Amino acid sequence: MLTQTAIRAVxxxxxxxxxxxxxxxxxxxxxxxxxxxxTMRLMGAMMSYSRNSxxxxxNEPAEYLYKVVTGSVRTYKILSDGRRQIGGFYLPGDIFGxxxxxxxxxxxxxxxxxxxxxxxxxxxxAQANGSALLARELFTLTGHELRRVQDRMLLLVxxxxxxxxxxxxxxxxRGSASNAVELPMSRQDIADYLGLTIETVSRTLTCLEGTxxxxxxxxxxxxxxxxxxxxxxxx
Amino acid sequence: MLTQTAIRAVxxxxxxxxxxxxxxxxxxxxxxxxxxxxTMRLMGAMMSYSRNSxxxxxNEPAEYLYKVVTGSVRTYKILSDGRRQIGGFYLPGDIFGxxxxxxxxxxxxxxxxxxxxxxxxxxxxAQANGSALLARELFTLTGHELRRVQDRMLLLVxxxxxxxxxxxxxxxxRGSASNAVELPMSRQDIADYLGLTIETVSRTLTCLEGTxxxxxxxxxxxxxxxxxxxxxxxx
DNA sequence: CGACCATTTGATATGGATCAAGCGATGTGG
DNA sequence: CCACATCGCTTGATCCATATCAAATGGTCG
Numbered sequence: 001m002l003t004q005t006a007i008r009a010v011x012x013x014x015x016x017x018x019x020x021x022x023x024x025x026x027x028x029x030x031x032x033x034x035x036x037x038x039t040m041r042l043m044g045a046m047m048s049y050s051r052n053s054x055x056x057x058x059n060e061p062a063e064y065l066y067k068v069v070t071g072s073v074r075t076y077k078i079l080s081d082g083r084r085q086i087g088g089f090y091l092p093g094d095i096f097g098x099x100x101x102x103x104x105x106x107x108x109x110x111x112x113x114x115x116x117x118x119x120x121x122x123x124x125x126a127q128a129n130g131s132a133l134l135a136r137e138l139f140t141l142t143g144h145e146l147r148r149v150q151d152r153m154l155l156l157v158x159x160x161x162x163x164x165x166x167x168x169x170x171x172x173x174r175g176s177a178s179n180a181v182e183l184p185m186s187r188q189d190i191a192d193y194l195g196l197t198i199e200t201v202s203r204t205l206t207c208l209e210g211t212x213x214x215x216x217x218x219x220x221x222x223x224x225x226x227x228x229x230x231x232x233x234x235x
Numbered sequence: 236m237l238t239q240t241a242i243r244a245v246x247x248x249x250x251x252x253x254x255x256x257x258x259x260x261x262x263x264x265x266x267x268x269x270x271x272x273x274t275m276r277l278m279g280a281m282m283s284y285s286r287n288s289x290x291x292x293x294n295e296p297a298e299y300l301y302k303v304v305t306g307s308v309r310t311y312k313i314l315s316d317g318r319r320q321i322g323g324f325y326l327p328g329d330i331f332g333x334x335x336x337x338x339x340x341x342x343x344x345x346x347x348x349x350x351x352x353x354x355x356x357x358x359x360x361a362q363a364n365g366s367a368l369l370a371r372e373l374f375t376l377t378g379h380e381l382r383r384v385q386d387r388m389l390l391l392v393x394x395x396x397x398x399x400x401x402x403x404x405x406x407x408x409r410g411s412a413s414n415a416v417e418l419p420m421s422r423q424d425i426a427d428y429l430g431l432t433i434e435t436v437s438r439t440l441t442c443l444e445g446t447x448x449x450x451x452x453x454x455x456x457x458x459x460x461x462x463x464x465x466x467x468x469x470x
Numbered sequence: 471c472g473a474c475c476a477t478t479t480g481a482t483a484t485g486g487a488t489c490a491a492g493c494g495a496t497g498t499g500g
Numbered sequence: 501c502c503a504c505a506t507c508g509c510t511t512g513a514t515c516c517a518t519a520t521c522a523a524a525t526g527g528t529c530g
Binding site (some may be wrong): 105140 | 318320322334340364367373374377378380382384385387388389391392393430
């Protein structure tokens with residue numbers, strides 16, 4: 001039962017800081033521009049991380065809150081037996097690094113080159129003391145995160161087909177407007193997210209393709225052809 | 236892969252209300268008596284539920300927050316294929332029913348006859364607007380819940396032995412001071428909690444007994460003989 | 471005692487892991 | 501521009517942990 005996933009060494013070019021007091025044109029993230037959004041833009045620093053570089057490590061003090069601006073991020077944990085469990089994928093607009101203990105429970109890495117808005121937790125809390133709006137937003141955010149993890153929990157007791165189908169539907173809902181999903185992450189990432197092996201993920205995709213539920217023009221691009229078939233698999 | 240657990244019909248005697256404006260001697264729950272504790276005692280109603288009766292149902296509006304006073308409670312969800320996934324077990328002092336959507340994600344039932352302190356969410360929120368202390372406590376509570384679910388998530392990708400061992404350690408840490416664990420829940424409950432079958436849970440316990448890691452004097456009573464062996468199994 | 475229910479134990483089946491090889495893209499050096 | 505190494509992905513063969521099916525055991529309550 002050991003080693004589903006060997007620890008993969010991570011060559012890590014260094015990340016770049018580019019602080020800025022003035023808010024930049026902050027890209028595709030402006031949906032609602034809530035209190036949190038504003039605070040982060042005002043008080044945050046923009047950081048650039050290159051593919052596979054570490055953003056923070058498990059057990060490091062959790063001093064910051066992070067928001068993906070461009071690119072994508074994974075959080076993960078290495079289990080004692082060497083397997084890696086991915087906690088979540090974060091796409092532009094998503095917030096990660098939300099912690100309640102003093103230290104991070106997960107590590108975080110850039111999946112692709114990524115720009116991330118970083119704000120000091122302390123500063124944020126200080127603001128939140130003044131702004132009930134901001135406080136409420138942080139609360140809501142936590143609630144969403146809780147819900148997300150609960151859903152993951154339910155996923156992990158289902159069959160491989162169900163897990164993969166759910167994953168595709170989730171990614172489609174989050175990222176793309178259309179039925180085409182552009183996956184930033186590798187098969188290994190998906191496997192570690194779903195608690196499967198890379199072989200099983202691959203086989204399952206092939207199988208779904210056989211059913212005409214999906215198309216896989218390139219390994220990183222997947223087109224949903226039959227959403228209802230996928231949802232049916234899914235709980 | 237269908238039917239790990241058939242839906243078990245739940246004969247349900249009715250539950251009893253006994254409101255009281257004045258706080259009663261509220262049993263073994265007084266650890267810290269935080270703002271939340273006080274508010275619940277002041278504004279809450281004490282409800283009695285008999286074994287297996289429903290406290291709230293999935294998709295019902297989430298109007299209340301609940302705190303176990305005596306007895307024990309499970310939250311669960313019936314999956315589309317008929318299996319039941321248990322979200323959590325709640326023992327005296329534990330709070331459940333924490334929701335962020337308007338409706339409950341899980342159902343809740345009394346495992347044993349139980350007394351539960353119930354408070355209106357609206358009333359609580361109103362209080363929280365005045366009391367930063369209370370607000371913070373609710374926030375922390377959510378954080379703990381998040382952590383708990385994350386841990387469960389990690390559990391669900393491990394082997395049967397690891398899951399059962401973790402479960403026993405968790406129950407020992409929460410409930411009893413000593414190494415003897417009194418389980419309020421059935422094997423089926425445990426199985427649905429861990430994402431295993433009742434047979435696997437039973438066999439695993441027998442196996443752990445064989446290793447002298449535990450003793451099982453009666454099916455509902457388990458004595459931890461070798462905690463470190465259990466932790467070693469555990470991630 | 472007898473019916474019922476929860477639990478354990480046994481025999482067999484199976485989904486997904488593991489081991490192993492093949493295959494296409496991408497990149498590198500000659 | 502092409503051989504060649506590398507990497508990520510797919511495909512195939514086999515194994516194993518856990519599910520499933522079935523029966524025995526034991527505890528509880530009328």
